[in-house]
Amino acid sequence: MAENSVLTSTTGRTSLADSSIFDSKVTELSKENLLIGSTSYVEEEMPQIETRVILVQEAGKQEELIKALKDIKVGFVKMESVEEFEGLDSPEFENVFVVTDFQDSVFNDLYKADCRVIGPPVVLNCSQKGEPLPFSCRPLYCTSMMNLVLCFTGFRKKEELVRLVTLVHHMGGVIRKDFNSKVTHLVANCTQGEKFRVAVSLGTPIMKPEWIYKAWERRNEQDFCAAVDDFRNEFKVPPFQDCILSFLGFSDEEKTNMEEMTEMQGGKYLPLGDERCTHLVVEENIVKDLPFEPSKKLYVVKQEWFWGSIQMDARAGETMYLYEKANTPELKKSVSMLSLNTPNSNRKRRRLKETLAQLSRETDVSPFPPRKRPSAEHSLSIGSLLDISNTPESSINYGDTPKSCTKSSKNSTPVPSKQSARWQVAKELYQTESNYVNILATVIQLFQVPLEEEGQRGGPILAPEEIKTIFGSIPDIFDVHTKIK
Numbered sequence: 027m028a029e030n031s032v033l034t035s036t037t038g039r040t041s042l043a044d045s046s047i048f049d050s051k052v053t054e055l056s057k058e059n060l061l062i063g064s065t066s067y068v069e070e071e072m073p074q075i076e077t078r079v080i081l082v083q084e085a086g087k088q089e090e091l092i093k094a095l096k097d098i099k100v101g102f103v104k105m106e107s108v109e110e111f112e113g114l115d116s117p118e119f120e121n122v123f124v125v126t127d128f129q130d131s132v133f134n135d136l137y138k139a140d141c142r143v144i145g146p147p148v149v150l151n152c153s154q155k156g157e158p159l160p161f162s163c164r165p166l167y168c169t170s171m172m173n174l175v176l177c178f179t180g181f182r183k184k185e186e187l188v189r190l191v192t193l194v195h196h197m198g199g200v201i202r203k204d205f206n207s208k209v210t211h212l213v214a215n216c217t218q219g220e221k222f223r224v225a226v227s228l229g230t231p232i233m234k235p236e237w238i239y240k241a242w243e244r245r246n247e248q249d250f251c252a253a254v255d256d257f258r259n260e261f262k263v264p265p266f267q268d269c270i271l272s273f274l275g276f277s278d279e280e281k282t283n284m285e286e287m288t289e290m291q292g293g294k295y296l297p298l299g300d301e302r303c304t305h306l307v308v309e310e311n312i313v314k315d316l317p318f319e320p321s322k323k324l325y326v327v328k329q330e331w332f333w334g335s336i337q338m339d340a341r342a343g344e345t346m347y348l349y350e351k352a353n354t355p356e357l358k359k360s361v362s363m364l365s366l367n368t369p370n371s372n373r374k375r376r377r378l379k380e381t382l383a384q385l386s387r388e389t390d391v392s393p394f395p396p397r398k399r400p401s402a403e404h405s406l407s408i409g410s411l412l413d414i415s416n417t418p419e420s421s422i423n424y425g426d427t428p429k430s431c432t433k434s435s436k437n438s439t440p441v442p443s444k445q446s447a448r449w450q451v452a453k454e455l456y457q458t459e460s461n462y463v464n465i466l467a468t469v470i471q472l473f474q475v476p477l478e479e480e481g482q483r484g485g486p487i488l489a490p491e492e493i494k495t496i497f498g499s500i501p502d503i504f505d506v507h508t509k510i511k
Contacts (some may be wrong), residue, residue: 077159078119079149080105082132085124091146094153108135122159124149128167128196137165145196147246154248164195168245170252171199177209180216181235190235193242197252210253213238217268217341226340237261265335265342266293270302274316275309276329284332291336307332308349315351337487459511466504474500 079095079102086092086104095102105123123143125133136143144159145167152159160166176199181187190213191201202209205221212225212232225232240261241252252258271288272295273281284307285295296303299318305325308316320326331347445453474497477488488496 075120076101076118078102078121079159080121080123082123082125082136083107083130084126085146088126088146091124091149094149097153098149098156098158100159108132128165133165145245147248150248162198166198167196168250169198170241170245170247170250171197173210174199174253175202175208175210176200176213177202177205177211177221178213178215179205179219179221180214182215186235190238193238197241197245214263217263222341223343226338226342231258232263232340233258234261234263262339264292265338265340266291267341269293269304269341270300271295271305271307271332272298272300272303273307274298275311275313287336305331305344306349310349313349456511459507463504463507463511466500466507470497470500470504473497 077100079100081088081091081102081104083106086106092102121142123136123141124146125136125143126146127133128143128145133143142162143165144162147168148160148166151157151169160169171194174194176194178187178190178201181190194201205212205224207228209225209230212221212230213235214222214225214232215235216222222232224230237252237258237260241250241257244250266288269288269292271285271293273284276284288295298306301321303324305327306316306320307327307329310328316326325344326349327344327347328349331342331344334347335342474493477486477493477497
């Protein structure tokens with residue numbers, strides 16, 4: 027009887043669960059039907075809006091443009107004047123106006139009416155790629171600056187800046203007020219300021235305003251891109267733009283060569299002492315004192331600034347290359363800091379000698395770590411330099427076996443017999459060779475390979491001849507010691 031009651035209750039719960047599942051399915055189906063019905067109702071109430079192109083004046087006479095619209099299957103009509111638009115306007119169409127001249131009065135009327143306006147190159151480009159017409163909140167004549175993010179600096183005339191910004195928008199570019207890592211090009215009217223310095227440090231191309239004007243002149247060229255190197259490099263801001271240089275301490279041949287390079291890099295040069303000069307380039311190894319008192323506006327820089335600017339293809343910051351007299355306190359301080367005969371360095375040498383002497387006296391090797399001395403934190407270890415290779419062998423320390431480890435106990439593992447002095451020397455040689463091989467590999471991977479890579483931002487740091495002189499023998503040495511290891 028109990029079994030029947032249990033069976034009945036179980037069956038009741040099962041049927042109840044089945045009915046609840048059925049009810050939930052019915053509810054879901056009713057919701058789906060309601061959603062479908064509401065969607066179909068919305069579709070019936072709101073008709074589909076079709077894109078329609080209106081060819082304004084001269085655009086309607088271009089057969090190539092008409093053929094391109096047919097290829098992308100977009101309907102079009104022709105319009106000769108703005109007055110005709112009232113008869114063409116319809117809520118069934120989203121009108122896109124194609125205008126050949128963005129300086130015409132018709133364009134201005136459409137722009138003020140907040141109409142969607144594009145140029146013929148946009149239609150031809152979409153036809154070539156088989157893409158739909160792009161949507162833009164601003165008039166778009168062509169796509170030669172598409173995906174470019176520009177920032178401006180050094181412009182004082184508002185009219186000129188507005189004109190440049192408008193042209194960039196007409197070519198599909200984006201403008202940013204503040205300079206950040208997303209900016210692809212900096213358009214500069216000067217070679218100073220925070221934006222200019224950040225662009226130089228990030229390797230961002232710095233362009234003249236003429237770059238935008240010349241790109242706009244080529245707006246009707248198909249497949250033209252303003253960011254192509256062959257076109258862009260013609261309008262990059264040269265390193266010595268707005269700079270007037272003079273030179274001191276160089277031979278006549280060196281001075282003539284540097285003056286020629288100054289003109290090639292967009293700068294000018296004047297005789298020594300001319301008040302119009304902005305920079306005085308000094309050969310610091312020869313010049314011990316300046317023949318005159320420089321003005322506050324004159325940058326007195328070392329020759330590294332001159333060659334570094336040419337190497338970076340941009341004006342380097344002067345603060346890193348300022349010339350200082352040999353007897354200045356700042357120079358004396360820097361020399362004293364770099365001196366190797368300081369008490370601190372002598373103490374380090376003594377510690378190194380003591381460590382080497384201790385290692386030479388040690389004859390026994392234990393598999394257990396040595397006992398830590400109180401001065402271990404402050405002493406200079408012979409393996410500290412080799413630890414950079416991150417080799418397992420570099421963490422092995424040799425020393426006397428702790429007395430606590432030599433005491434035998436019933437539960438302790440028997441200590442292996444002491445290795446011979448010959449085995450110890452061989453082990454030390456193997457450890458040294460392994461660390462040396464890993465250090466050579468680090469030098470090759472971290473220095474040689476990056477320096478030899480092509481397409482370095484700002485140009486190569488070292489010439490191929492210099493790289494060969496510095497690293498030429500390292501690969502062969504690395505191969506030999508790898509075989510020895």
